Amino acid sequence: MKSFACLLLCWMASLGAAEDRVVSAAETAYAKGDYATAVEQWSEEARRDGVSAGLLSALGNAEWRLGRKGRAMVCWERALLLDPRDPVALAGIRHALAAGGTERPAPTWAETYASFLTEDTWLILATTFFWVATLCVVIPRLRRRSASEWNHRTRVGMLTLLALCIPGLWGGRSLSARAVVRKTEVSLRLTPTLFGEPLNGVAEGDVVRTDRPLNGHVRVTTADGKAGWLRTGEIEVIRGATLPADLDQKAAP
Amino acid sequence: MRRFLASTMLLFLGLIAQAEDRVSWEITPRVTAPGQPFRLQIIVESDIVLGGAQQVDKEIRPPRGLALRLSGQIVRSDSNEATLNFSGVAPDQEGEYVIPGFNLRFARKIIPVTPITLIVRKSAAYRRTAQARAELVLPDRTFYVGELIRGAIHLRGGDDEAVVASFGLESVAEGFTFAVTADRQPLPTELGQGMRTSFDLTPIREGTSELSLRGTMLIQNMDSTAFGNGNRDRPFTFRRKLSVEHVPERGRPADWTGAIGTFTAEAVQVSKDRPEVGEPIRLRAILTGTGNLDRLIPPEVPSNEFWDVLPATERRRHAEEQRFFVYTLVPRLPGKLLTPALRFSTFNPLTKQFSRIEFKPVEVTVTGNAPAQVDLVTADPSAPVGAKPKAATGLAAPAPQRGSAHFRGVPAWSLASSGAFWSSNALLLTALLSLTAVALSLGYLAAHPEIRRRRRARSIVRTALSTTESARRRGDRPAFALAAVHALQVGVAALLDTEEAAMTQGDLERVLPGVSRPLLDGLFGQAYGERFAAEAGATGSPNEEETLALLRRLLSLL
Numbered sequence: 001m002k003s004f005a006c007l008l009l010c011w012m013a014s015l016g017a018a019e020d021r022v023v024s025a026a027e028t029a030y031a032k033g034d035y036a037t038a039v040e041q042w043s044e045e046a047r048r049d050g051v052s053a054g055l056l057s058a059l060g061n062a063e064w065r066l067g068r069k070g071r072a073m074v075c076w077e078r079a080l081l082l083d084p085r086d087p088v089a090l091a092g093i094r095h096a097l098a099a100g101g102t103e104r105p106a107p108t109w110a111e112t113y114a115s116f117l118t119e120d121t122w123l124i125l126a127t128t129f130f131w132v133a134t135l136c137v138v139i140p141r142l143r144r145r146s147a148s149e150w151n152h153r154t155r156v157g158m159l160t161l162l163a164l165c166i167p168g169l170w171g172g173r174s175l176s177a178r179a180v181v182r183k184t185e186v187s188l189r190l191t192p193t194l195f196g197e198p199l200n201g202v203a204e205g206d207v208v209r210t211d212r213p214l215n216g217h218v219r220v221t222t223a224d225g226k227a228g229w230l231r232t233g234e235i236e237v238i239r240g241a242t243l244p245a246d247l248d249q250k251a252a253p
Numbered sequence: 254m255r256r257f258l259a260s261t262m263l264l265f266l267g268l269i270a271q272a273e274d275r276v277s278w279e280i281t282p283r284v285t286a287p288g289q290p291f292r293l294q295i296i297v298e299s300d301i302v303l304g305g306a307q308q309v310d311k312e313i314r315p316p317r318g319l320a321l322r323l324s325g326q327i328v329r330s331d332s333n334e335a336t337l338n339f340s341g342v343a344p345d346q347e348g349e350y351v352i353p354g355f356n357l358r359f360a361r362k363i364i365p366v367t368p369i370t371l372i373v374r375k376s377a378a379y380r381r382t383a384q385a386r387a388e389l390v391l392p393d394r395t396f397y398v399g400e401l402i403r404g405a406i407h408l409r410g411g412d413d414e415a416v417v418a419s420f421g422l423e424s425v426a427e428g429f430t431f432a433v434t435a436d437r438q439p440l441p442t443e444l445g446q447g448m449r450t451s452f453d454l455t456p457i458r459e460g461t462s463e464l465s466l467r468g469t470m471l472i473q474n475m476d477s478t479a480f481g482n483g484n485r486d487r488p489f490t491f492r493r494k495l496s497v498e499h500v501p502e503r504g505r506p507a508d509w510t511g512a513i514g515t516f517t518a519e520a521v522q523v524s525k526d527r528p529e530v531g532e533p534i535r536l537r538a539i540l541t542g543t544g545n546l547d548r549l550i551p552p553e554v555p556s557n558e559f560w561d562v563l564p565a566t567e568r569r570r571h572a573e574e575q576r577f578f579v580y581t582l583v584p585r586l587p588g589k590l591l592t593p594a595l596r597f598s599t600f601n602p603l604t605k606q607f608s609r610i611e612f613k614p615v616e617v618t619v620t621g622n623a624p625a626q627v628d629l630v631t632a633d634p635s636a637p638v639g640a641k642p643k644a645a646t647g648l649a650a651p652a653p654q655r656g657s658a659h660f661r662g663v664p665a666w667s668l669a670s671s672g673a674f675w676s677s678n679a680l681l682l683t684a685l686l687s688l689t690a691v692a693l694s695l696g697y698l699a700a701h702p703e704i705r706r707r708r709r710a711r712s713i714v715r716t717a718l719s720t721t722e723s724a725r726r727r728g729d730r731p732a733f734a735l736a737a738v739h740a741l742q743v744g745v746a747a748l749l750d751t752e753e754a755a756m757t758q759g760d761l762e763r764v765l766p767g768v769s770r771p772l773l774d775g776l777f778g779q780a781y782g783e784r785f786a787a788e789a790g791a792t793g794s795p796n797e798e799e800t801l802a803l804l805r806r807l808l809s810l811l
Contacts, residue, residue, distance in 0.1 A: 057653075087649055091647060119667050123667075138689050203589030204588055
């Protein structure tokens with residue numbers, strides 16, 4: 001118990017220290033308009049300490065300022081995976097859609113519903129509700145006793161909450177199945193082949209819904225509903241490890 | 254002396270009588286129908302040689318709605334008679350129209366003409382479609398200052414007459430600007446033979462004004478002979494009072510710049526849809542419709558973060574009722590950009606409502622690299638000197654330190670895509686379901702013990718069948734009977750839910766009705782007879798086939 005209290009105190013102290021942090025060099029560089037330095041320092045911080053929603057959204061802002069729409073959109077979308085209500089990421093995406101010429105599929109009602117929580121949170125909640133409801137059903141039978149009134153109430157409550165989680169799960173699944181176009185001049189192809197007939201142009205920063213992969217291509221659907229194939233290297237899935245992939249860097253031999 | 258005076262007086266009176274001018278006129282037909290052409294002939298007889306008439310048209314003042322034109326005069330140089338012919342068209346309203354008295358100015362004398370009355374009656378026989386006629390096409394509604402009103406005069410041929418020319422169009426339109434846009438154009442096919450003169454009117458002041466138009470058309474009779482051309486002229490005149498108002502101030506949008514009419518935003522075109530950063534492209538918005546297109550002020554399009562917007566010259570195609578707004582756009586950033594939106598308000602004089610015209614932005618893919626920094630700086634005159642200008646952008650201020658460092662990290666995979674998560678849940682669920690099923694089964698069996706008993710009985714009967722078969726092959730009759738009786742007792746006990754040792758032949762008959770009593774006696778005697786008497790076991794031998802059939806019958810009941 002003592003060790004637990006010590007750990008809690010240490011954690012609280014570190015939180016307090018975090019609140020008192022001074023403005024970082026990256027923030028200063030961003031404020032001065034030196035966005036390249038800001039990107040460099042925030043990326044270094046992310047690689048060193050891991051990313052947070054605030055850091056990713058700030059990085060997205062700096063990338064946008066540098067005109068790298070694809071990287072910016074990836075940062076903002078990943079920030080929303082961590083915190084669906086991150087104001088900086090939301091403002092960035094809104095700005096990119098309104099004035100930046102990027103396109104993003106209009107969220108369905110299930111996706112809007114799912115955006116209240118993260119996808120994993122929805123799943124954890126649904127699993128918890130499911131198991132509680134299941135145990136409420138099973139345990140009285142195993143004990144060969146009739147279920148109490150409390151058991152019935154818990155059972156109904158859990159099943160109701162589970163039903164409320166289902167749209168969130170569905171929306172979270174479709175939210176995860178999206179990617180950001182990373183190349184500037186990309187054409188949607190009719191077939192997943194090297195010389196597939198170009199159907200429609202998509203621009204860097206556009207968000208597309210992804211479908212099945214085939215032959216080094218991924219079937220995608222654009223915001224205006226046009227479906228076709230893009231090369232795997234032309235898009236970056238929103239759910240990723242940390243920072244946006246550096247597509248300019250050549251792979252090691 | 255008296256005779257001399259009398260003769261002088263007679264001579265004087267005779268001279269006076271000789272000097273009186275005689276003027277007579279005739280209208281053909283005498284009574285006209287509304288809109289019917291007529292001919293007025295004036296015959297003058299004088300005491301002197303008259304000479305040619307001069308400026309007769311200038312003095313004659315026909316009443317409102319009546320068209321009248323001098324079409325010819327017959328004057329002989331050595332005669333004191335003159336004949337003047339006028340062609341006219343009766344007004345459209347019934348009544349008596351008086352042409353005020355006027356003077357006929359001849360070379361040597363001025364002859365006054367008394368007022369002439371034209372009688373217009375609807376009852377007069379007249380087929381309007383037979384004659385050539387003029388029609389004014391002008392909307393009958395309230396007009397607005399600055400509006401462009403399209404009007405036309407249709408000179409339509411009739412069944413008996415064709416319009417071959419027109420000339421001398423005069424207009425009096427106070428409070429309007431008047432311009433002929435197309436003269437003597439052929440009429441549309443559905444209107445028949447004739448010609449059309451189109452004009453534009455624009456009210457320039459509020460109030461009621463009168464538009465007066467008059468002219469002459471040259472007509473030709475259809476049945477003209479080969480020796481005469483049959484051409485003659487016919488005047489037309491129109492007078493229309495027009496009501497003009499200002500565009501209402503109530504509900505007038507701020508971006509209304511004088512557009513009156515019905516317009517449609519047709520299309521937006523760009524000269525290049527894949528420009529590079531910094532490469533100027535031309536944006537052309539096409540507006541169509543009817544209205545004062547040439548008076549429209551091109552909507553202002555401010556520069557923004559993505560576009561530099563420069564003014565450009567624009568031209569208009571009048572015949573196609575189109576107006577182009579042209580801008581030069583210079584992209585500032587790469588990517589898929591939307592051209593700036595063009596919008597302005599218009600006033601529809603028909604519905605008397607303001608509406609908004611908006612050209613949809615066009616998507617342009619800009620290639621190339623972005624400059625290091627792109628900020629649109631908004632100048633604020635009231636800002637203090639040296640203050641840092643604020644960037645006009647939709648991005649929020651970044652807050653990288655927001656959130657705790659203890660919760661950092663984006664999961665590389667979602668929980669939903671984790672196989673371990675789903676397999677562990679499935680394993681747990683399977684185990685739980687299995688456990689539940691076992692518990693339920695056990696509980697059911699505990700609640701229904703007859704299931705077990707019958708199962709056991711079935712097993713015993715099946716074993717007895719095989720035992721009896723083997724005993725029969727061996728010829729061991731006691732073993733055969735013992736196994737059969739035991740099986741019968743167990744099976745019947747399971748069906749009657751009683752103890753098997755207590756089963757008697759009577760119980761067997763209850764469960765297996767119609768069973769042979771001697772068969773049972775034989776079986777029971779051979780099975781248990783030795784317990785009571787040594788020779789009892791040898792008395793009678795049961796039919797083995799019947800016994801086996803009985804066992805199978807019992808097995809089917811279990």
